[in-house]
Amino acid sequence: MAAFEVRRIVTGHDASGKSIVVADGPAPQPHDRAMFAEIWNTTGAPARITPTETHEPNERPLTIGPSPRGSIIRVVEMPPGHRSAMHRTRTIDYGIVLAGEPSLVLEDSETLLHVGDIVVQRGTNHAWENRGAAPARMAFILIDGVFAPELERSVRDMVLVP
Numbered sequence: 001m002a003a004f005e006v007r008r009i010v011t012g013h014d015a016s017g018k019s020i021v022v023a024d025g026p027a028p029q030p031h032d033r034a035m036f037a038e039i040w041n042t043t044g045a046p047a048r049i050t051p052t053e054t055h056e057p058n059e060r061p062l063t064i065g066p067s068p069r070g071s072i073i074r075v076v077e078m079p080p081g082h083r084s085a086m087h088r089t090r091t092i093d094y095g096i097v098l099a100g101e102p103s104l105v106l107e108d109s110e111t112l113l114h115v116g117d118i119v120v121q122r123g124t125n126h127a128w129e130n131r132g133a134a135p136a137r138m139a140f141i142l143i144d145g146v147f148a149p150e151l152e153r154s155v156r157d158m159v160l161v162p
Contacts, residue, residue, distance in 0.1 A: 006037040006075045013051040022052050027075075036076040043067040045144075065089050065142060072142045078102055078130040086127045088155065091142045093121035100136025103129045123147060123155075 005026045012022035027037040044067065064087075066072045078084075078100070086105070095104075097117045104111045104119055105127040113119065123145060130136040147155060 006039065008037075008039050010040070015051070017051075028056055035079065036074050038062075039073040039075065041066060041070060041072040043070045045069040045071075047071070065091050066144045069144050071144070073139065074142075075137065075139050076128075078128060078136045078138075080130055080133055080135065082136075083129040084127045086125055088123060088125040089142070090123060090145050090147060091121075092123070092145050093119075093143070094141040095119040095121055096139045098137040098139055100130060100134050101132045102136035102138060103131060105129055123151075125155075 008027040010023040097113045
């Protein structure tokens with residue numbers, strides 16, 4: 001399998017506050033086995049904006065969801081025939097289809113997606129499937145969330161991915 005690579009451009013500031021590019025190259029945390037690349041993450045909100053980063057934010061153990069009050073952006077590639085396990089996270093996810101035609105699989109329905117479609121995933125139990133002949137690629141932005149008490153009661157016995 002070819003290496004999975006996504007170009008990441010990170011901006012920052014010079015000493016006078018002028019906008020600059022501080023990094024331009026492959027995302028430093030690719031995961032070939034799962035075919036996704038972490039692009040960036042924040043560990044709280046509001047996110048602290050510094051002139052440059054003092055560390056690479058992706059130099060941490062792999063997690064599915066973001067830190068409390070944090071966010072993650074990643075790019076996922078699904079080869080033909082791929083289907084993820086059903087899963088639920090305590091996050092609001094924005095999924096943007098970049099290539100291919102993946103399907104969003106819910107407990108009671110399925111939706112075929114096309115390039116440019118955006119899914120707003122709100123803590124529901126779901127899976128992703130690529131029934132097409134070409135790879136499907138999506139960008140996902142995950143934002144930490146909390147279930148409302150009335151929803152927490154109804155989903156508390158279901159497996160949640162941390």
